[in-house]
Amino acid sequence: MLSLRALWASLIALSTLCAATSSSGSRVLVVLEPALAKDSFSTFFNGLEARGYDLTFRAPKEERPLLVEYDVPNYDHVIYFAPSTKSFASDLAPQSLLPLLQKKTNLLIALSPTLTPMTSFAAEFGLVLPPPETPLMSHFPSRKGPLDTLQIPLPADSSILTSGTAPILFKGINFAMSPNPMLFPIINAPPESFATDTIKDDEADILVESSLKGGEGLWAGSSMGVVAGFQTKSGARVAWVGSVDVFSDKFVNGKLADGQKAGNEVAAQDIAKWAFQESLVLRIDSVEHHRVGETEPRETYTINDKVVYTLTVSKFVSSTSKWEPYSGISDLQLEFTMLDPHIRTSLKPVKGQPGKYETTLRVPDRHGVFKFVVDHRRKGWTSLYTATTVPVVPPRHDEYPRFLSAAWPYYAGAISTSVGFILFSALWLGGAVGEKTKQKTQ
Numbered sequence: 001m002l003s004l005r006a007l008w009a010s011l012i013a014l015s016t017l018c019a020a021t022s023s024s025g026s027r028v029l030v031v032l033e034p035a036l037a038k039d040s041f042s043t044f045f046n047g048l049e050a051r052g053y054d055l056t057f058r059a060p061k062e063e064r065p066l067l068v069e070y071d072v073p074n075y076d077h078v079i080y081f082a083p084s085t086k087s088f089a090s091d092l093a094p095q096s097l098l099p100l101l102q103k104k105t106n107l108l109i110a111l112s113p114t115l116t117p118m119t120s121f122a123a124e125f126g127l128v129l130p131p132p133e134t135p136l137m138s139h140f141p142s143r144k145g146p147l148d149t150l151q152i153p154l155p156a157d158s159s160i161l162t163s164g165t166a167p168i169l170f171k172g173i174n175f176a177m178s179p180n181p182m183l184f185p186i187i188n189a190p191p192e193s194f195a196t197d198t199i200k201d202d203e204a205d206i207l208v209e210s211s212l213k214g215g216e217g218l219w220a221g222s223s224m225g226v227v228a229g230f231q232t233k234s235g236a237r238v239a240w241v242g243s244v245d246v247f248s249d250k251f252v253n254g255k256l257a258d259g260q261k262a263g264n265e266v267a268a269q270d271i272a273k274w275a276f277q278e279s280l281v282l283r284i285d286s287v288e289h290h291r292v293g294e295t296e297p298r299e300t301y302t303i304n305d306k307v308v309y310t311l312t313v314s315k316f317v318s319s320t321s322k323w324e325p326y327s328g329i330s331d332l333q334l335e336f337t338m339l340d341p342h343i344r345t346s347l348k349p350v351k352g353q354p355g356k357y358e359t360t361l362r363v364p365d366r367h368g369v370f371k372f373v374v375d376h377r378r379k380g381w382t383s384l385y386t387a388t389t390v391p392v393v394p395p396r397h398d399e400y401p402r403f404l405s406a407a408w409p410y411y412a413g414a415i416s417t418s419v420g421f422i423l424f425s426a427l428w429l430g431g432a433v434g435e436k437t438k439q440k441t442q
Helices: 002-018 038-050 094-102 117-123 200-210 265-274 405-441
Strands: 027-032 053-058 077-081 106-110 150-152 168-170 181-190 225-231 237-241 282-291 304-319 320-323 332-339 340-348 356-362 368-376 383-391
Touching: 027 038, 038 053, 038 265, 077 282, 077 320, 094 106, 094 117, 106 265, 168 265, 225 265, 237 265, 282 368, 332 356, 340 356
Parallel strands: 027 053, 027 077, 077 106, 106 237
Antiparallel strands: 150 168, 181 225, 225 237, 282 304, 304 320, 304 356, 332 340, 332 368, 368 383
């Protein structure tokens, strides 16, 4: 009975994935703490539902609905809007989320200045948060609102955020990031911003003293992040946002200092699109390799063979929920390795064949067990990895060339020595016979 239930849950997950806007499914669990009203985030939630997501809401301490049942996730994505919650149900606790990421469930987590279990959980992903109750603030640009409500311009060269989006309103915390290659900033803090536990100008000396004392120092500048992304080796994504207010209707409908509408609505949806694997999602469809002039792969290759390697890549298009050939990778590389790479060459897009990348290489003059390896990792994009093992053997006894052009000096030396020996022998023998004949005649 248990196996039938697990099979039924898997079938439901598969059917949901087939009809999803996201490449990984459309089931979303929203963990919303009671202090936050659902209607306060109606624009954000309505935007998700308009794109085909099925939202289920649950309080942090509620036991139902279960996040995982029969070791199968019931949801493809989880949103944590519980910035001040200090205790969670067992299946929502931070320690239960790591196994969930291995099952490719995506997370969108909002943080706050309050010390919560998510504070220590963020440290496992390489985020270094400021001390508790030290929100981010800035005096610039000059505005009428509170100093801890900032205007943050969006990066112009971001592949995640929509180009030309207005600055966002932000009220929360910044954080430092470790050099983890899986972690990257999506939105950085403004250069003039800093984290502090006071917003009064007459207490500014406290900030200076804290920075001079060393230790944690001053959490300031554009090296800090306010939104960051993390992509696991399994392909799951985690989006860390330093404020839950970024998604609120208040900030979505808010006005900037110059009177224009804030870009929170567009930015919030862009962050969710990346976290839920709608954008920047790639996959490898096929891998082929064969000798030049042939079409079928060989079980073994011979040293110095010329081999053609072909890779087909597609990209998920959320507007059509389909995978389409993608030829936009300009720095794709192939390695032919045996412990260390013996050959590293670029895979170029094939003109007239979308999604196809190809290169030709010569097998090195060394036999052993080699691998064709493609390992493409770029921040924000799905990692592409494939490894194909092929043995490389020396030529057979009948595959060696009859004559080597480089050995002609040796051939000439051997032939000249043989000819000289024959001539010398003929002359020597001929001379001996002549002397005997002369003696008999006399």
